[in-house]
Amino acid sequence: MNISVFGSGMVGRTLSAKLVERRHNVVLGTRDVDALLARTEAGMGGRLPPFAEWHRDHSSVQLAPFAVAAESADLIFNATAGEATLDVLKSAGEENLDGKILIDVSNPLDHSSGFPPTLSVCNTESLAEQIQATFSGARVVKTLNTVTAAVMVEPDAVEGGDHHIFVSGNDHEAKDRVVELLKSEFGWRNVIDLGDIKTARGPEMYLPLWLQLMGNLGTPMFNIKVAH
Amino acid sequence: MNISVFGSGMVGRTLSAKLVERRHNVVLGTRDVDALLARTEAGMGGRLPPFAEWHRDHSSVQLAPFAVAAESADLIFNATAGEATLDVLKSAGEENLDGKILIDVSNPLDHSSGFPPTLSVCNTESLAEQIQATFSGARVVKTLNTVTAAVMVEPDAVEGGDHHIFVSGNDHEAKDRVVELLKSEFGWRNVIDLGDIKTARGPEMYLPLWLQLMGNLGTPMFNIKVAH
Numbered sequence: 363m364n365i366s367v368f369g370s371g372m373v374g375r376t377l378s379a380k381l382v383e384r385r386h387n388v389v390l391g392t393r394d395v396d397a398l399l400a401r402t403e404a405g406m407g408g409r410l411p412p413f414a415e416w417h418r419d420h421s422s423v424q425l426a427p428f429a430v431a432a433e434s435a436d437l438i439f440n441a442t443a444g445e446a447t448l449d450v451l452k453s454a455g456e457e458n459l460d461g462k463i464l465i466d467v468s469n470p471l472d473h474s475s476g477f478p479p480t481l482s483v484c485n486t487e488s489l490a491e492q493i494q495a496t497f498s499g500a501r502v503v504k505t506l507n508t509v510t511a512a513v514m515v516e517p518d519a520v521e522g523g524d525h526h527i528f529v530s531g532n533d534h535e536a537k538d539r540v541v542e543l544l545k546s547e548f549g550w551r552n553v554i555d556l557g558d559i560k561t562a563r564g565p566e567m568y569l570p571l572w573l574q575l576m577g578n579l580g581t582p583m584f585n586i587k588v589a590h
Numbered sequence: 591m592n593i594s595v596f597g598s599g600m601v602g603r604t605l606s607a608k609l610v611e612r613r614h615n616v617v618l619g620t621r622d623v624d625a626l627l628a629r630t631e632a633g634m635g636g637r638l639p640p641f642a643e644w645h646r647d648h649s650s651v652q653l654a655p656f657a658v659a660a661e662s663a664d665l666i667f668n669a670t671a672g673e674a675t676l677d678v679l680k681s682a683g684e685e686n687l688d689g690k691i692l693i694d695v696s697n698p699l700d701h702s703s704g705f706p707p708t709l710s711v712c713n714t715e716s717l718a719e720q721i722q723a724t725f726s727g728a729r730v731v732k733t734l735n736t737v738t739a740a741v742m743v744e745p746d747a748v749e750g751g752d753h754h755i756f757v758s759g760n761d762h763e764a765k766d767r768v769v770e771l772l773k774s775e776f777g778w779r780n781v782i783d784l785g786d787i788k789t790a791r792g793p794e795m796y797l798p799l800w801l802q803l804m805g806n807l808g809t810p811m812f813n814i815k816v817a818h
Contacts (some may be wrong), residue, residue: 480713485796521817528799556802564799567712571792573758574784575816584818589749590807 364424365429366391368450370398370413372406373467376511377439378423384547389424391431391438391454398425399481428555432458437465437543444470444489445482451497458498463536466562467514469505469569478573481566490530490562501536503528504562505544508572510582515548517585525587530562554588591645594619594659595727596678597669598626598641600634601695604739605667611680612775619659619666619682626653646715665693665771672698672717673710679725687710688727691764692762692792694718695742697797703807706801709794718758718790729764733757736800738810743776753813754780758790782816 367378368391381388384572392398399414417423417584420543432438432454442450447468451459454488457538467535470489485488505527506514537555556564576582594701595606596619598772608685645651658665670678676694679687699707711717718732733755734742740743746748755778759765765783772778777789784792804810 398817402729419642484713525815525817554803554806557804561802564802567795568796568799569795570713573791574789575782577814578782578784579818581818584726584815584816587753587817588803588807588812589815590809590812 363387364389364436365432365439366426366435366437367441368392368428368431369439369443369444369456369468371441372410373511373514374441375413375416375420375441376515377441377467378455379420380515381547382420382422386547387424388419389426389431389434389521391426391428392452393413393428393429393450395425399423409546428454429458432462434463437463437539440464440466440468440493442468443470444468447489448492448496451493456497456499459487459497462500463533463539464493464497464500464502465506465540466504469507469566478570478577481569484563486567488560488563490559491587494532494559501531501533502559503529503531503533503537503540504559504565505540508565508568509585510576513583513585517550520583520585521587523549523551525585526554527585528554528556528565530559530565532559552587555574591615592617592662593667594665595667595669596656596659596682597667597671597696599669599671600638601669601739601742602645602667603619605669605695607648609775610648614775615652615708616650616675616729617654617659617662619654620655621678621681623653623655629771630700630719647761656682657686663690665691665767665775668692668694668696668721672694672696673700675717676720676724678758680722684725684727687725690728690765692725692728692730692763694721694730694732695767697794697805698796705797706805709797712734712791712795716788716791716794719787720792722760722787729759729761730787731757731759731761732763732770732787732793733768735794736796737813738804741811741813745776745778748811749815750780750815751777752817754769754782755813756782756784756793758784758787758793760786772795779813 470482472482492503700710722730
């Protein structure tokens with residue numbers, strides 16, 4: 363499949379690397395390819411190497427500006443920072459998103475007041491709803507935002523995969539295809555369909571608890587299992 | 591122990607019944623005892639019988655106005671509706687809460703716009719923080735708000751108790767005593783201390799996801815396990 367991944371951070375890189383490994387044609391979308399490759403600083407306190415260094419080891423991931431990446435894609439992952447997401451999608455061009463499955467894995471975290479971040483949208487709306495409302499032709503499916511990048515693509519790394527991931531979206535066929543992709547490409551076994559895109563408020567508002575648990579456990583390698 | 595439980599709904603009744611069964615001296619606090627006993631309507635779509643009917647089967651639970659119930663208590667559970675909590679605690683009298691462990695199990699749900707309810711406070715504050723800020727002498731511990739009443743007092747009813755409950759609070763000794771009570775009186779085995787009272791934002795903001803899961807599962811008899 364032709365898959366584009368928006369975002370060059372830890373999540374975008376992890377998704378791209380896994381999807382290439384699974385033999386998809388992957389384009390990583392970014393604002394300015396040359397600027398991205400020219401960056402020399404490491405991110406996340408040194409844990410995220412400069413992009414060019416990562417790309418040397420993952421050269422089969424193609425690079426393109428957002429609009430080009432969107433145009434060529436059958437399916438798009440949004441792995442940009444939540445605060446930038448709407449601007450990024452606008453720069454990708456609404457016409458390039460029309461009819462496409464848009465998997466939103468982002469979180470609307472506002473880091474401006476330090477740690478822990480608050481949410482820039484919540485309670486009466488979610489980022490996923492804002493995306494769907496702004497790009498009405500896109501088939502938005504919210505998922506994977508409740509786990510760290512490494513768990514997104516390898517759920518078995520946590521307690522043998524005995525935990526849950528959620529999907530929300532208005533388009534049933536799009537959701538079915540995303541669930542199939544989560545299972546076949548990433549190995550998810552327990553997927554809960556919460557309902558329409560409005561239900562994305564739940565997984566997005568879970569983030570403050572996730573951040574606290576990460577602090578307490580001392581690792582992001584965890585997830586929740588719905589016991590019932 | 592002398593324990594008072596504020597609130598006469600499903601949660602207040604369930605906690606009171608269990609604590610009496612565990613041989614505590616339990617006072618259920620309410621605004622107006624006579625008015626409560628005079629009510630004839632059932633609540634929660636018929637699933638919550640009129641209070642007097644419940645009380646005939648649980649007559650060892652004493653009844654008293656909030657202030658009287660607070661004065662006699664060593665430890666207080668707040669099981670009132672989140673929207674009413676601050677008013678209820680004011681009517682109980684700040685002096686009657688001073689130095690007392692106040693276990694807040696409530697959720698700040700705003701039902702005014704139908705289902706699903708939104709939160710009346712979240713993101714940059716929590717109800718638990720408001721309670722602690724308003725009643726600075728009380729030793730507030732947030733817990734149990736992430737499960738339905740029946741699971742609060744019998745975690746083993748869901749997957750043999752293999753799931754987690756959270757505690758948040760500023761007073762370490764109060765938290766230790768609450769954790770001990772959760773274990774010895776209710777049978778909780780997996781308790782995660784999230785940190786100070788500010789961390790109550792996490793479990794409170796988890797409620798929208800809880801409400802969606804309840805709808806999807808068709809039962810409130812579930813909880814989350816932190817798999818790591």
